[in-house]
Every structure is written in C-alpha cells, then in structure tokens.
Amino acid sequence: MKNKTLAAWLAFLGGPLGLHRFYLHGLGDLLGWLLPIPTALGLYGIQRVQALGQDDHYSWVLIPLLGFTIAGCALRAILYGLMTPEQWNARFNPQSAPDATPGRTNWFTIFAIGLSLMIGTAVLMASIAFSFQRYFEYQIEEARKISQ
Template identity: 35%
Template sequence: MTAQTGFKNKFTAALLALLTGVLGGHRFYLRGLRDPWAWLHGPLFLLGLLGVWRFVAHRQDDPLTWALLAVFVAVVIAVVVQTLVIGLTPDAKWDARWNAAAVRRSQNGWGPVLIVIFALFMSVGSLTGGLAYVLQRFFGGS
C-alpha cells in the first residue's frame, strides 16, 4: 500500500491519530474512505463506550460490562500505538511510503515528537488510574 494522491503530512496524521484516532480519522486521512480498518474504529469505540456507560452510570459489574471495557481499552491502546508509530517514523521512511510520487519532502521537526510525548503522558495517566482502580477492587473488595 503506497502513497495515494496528495502530500501526506506526518504532523497532521499524528495529530489526527491522537485526536480522532478512536474514530479512524488518521486512517481516513492516510488511506481514504475505502480503508476497512478505518470503518472498524468507530463501532468498536462505541461498543467500548457502552461498557464505560454501563459501568459508570449504572454501576453494572457483570461479564458483559468487563468485556465491553476490554474493547474500549483495546481501541485506546491501538490508537496510542498508531500515534507513536506515525509520530516516530523517520521523515525519509514516511516520504517513501506516503509521498513517493510527490516532489515535496517532509521536514517535520519537533511537532510529531511533541504529539508523541503528549500521547505518552495521556496513556501513562490512564494506565496508572486504571491499575489503581483494578488493584484496589481486586485486593480491597467492592
């Protein structure tokens, strides 16, 4: 799968992955509307949100809720990993994959790296909070 028409900016792709990744925005930007994986992001995220809603709003603690929460976590982890991969791809490799036919070359600088740093901060904070809750629930009961 090589480049499509138009110049693909790595900063834009990383920012879309961070902000709209759960809905597949970065994949639509890079691969277009025919990308089946992009269309899968949204429904899986909504299923995961259903689990969050069941757990937070209704205090339901059943296997279905935990399965839906696992879907939510999987989607978020996939988006964070995709943000890291996009943001940390060297410019030459990025251009070879997404801008092979373009005359213009990428000169991204620190923008994608700052997006990666922010994504790592968000994921570490979420992981710490989630682990604290799960461990407290496991060892402390209710």
C-alpha cells in the same frame, strides 16, 4: 501530500474514530470503518457501569475495549511521529522527494509523540488494572459462594 504531523495528531485525537486511517488511506479503508466499533462498545460499557453499577459483568469486557483502542491509536501516533522523513515519504508520498517537507519532524510532531506516550500509557494501564481488579473480585465472590 500526506503530512506526518497531521497524521500523528489525527491518530492521537481522532484515532478511535479512524480519522488517521481516512486521512492516509482514504474513505475506502476498512480498518478506518472498523475502529469506531470497539470505541462505541467501550462507551456503551461505561454507560452500563453508570446505570447498573460496577457489578455488571458485560462492562468488564466492554470498557477495556475503549481503553485498548485509545492506547493502540496513541501507539500508532508515536510510530507515525518517529518515522524518518525518507520512510514517511516513501510510504505515504511516493511521488515526492525522500526528504520532502511533509515527512519532516517539527515541534508539533514532538508534542504529539509526548502526549500520545503519556495519555496512551495511562489509559492502557488503567484498562488493564480495571479488568484484572474486576476479574479477581469476581473470583473471590465465587469462591465465597462455593465455600458457604
């Protein structure tokens, strides 16, 4: 029996590592094995910024990968938490009754939804702001080089 609350928390806390996918679909899930790749690339981008400074062009691409992965997993946690018990049990517990306990929403599910909404939105906005800021600063630098 797959528990909706546990799946929402795994998507929120361990989603960038694919933990929610492994919980729901097993260790053979391809997407679960692919999720750590953009996470690792984003962490590598953060290391590049710390080592080389903010002018590193590769970090502009790599860091948002981490942010978008975290935001996507937070969205998945919200979607899991908002599924009705009938939908949840039909999809992940087909052998159980439509209103079985693992598909029901409780306060821990609501907390997972709320935290996912707050943190996921903040990370998404920060990733977009970082990407656009670095891109436009680069465009201004290149325009100055051309004008001189």
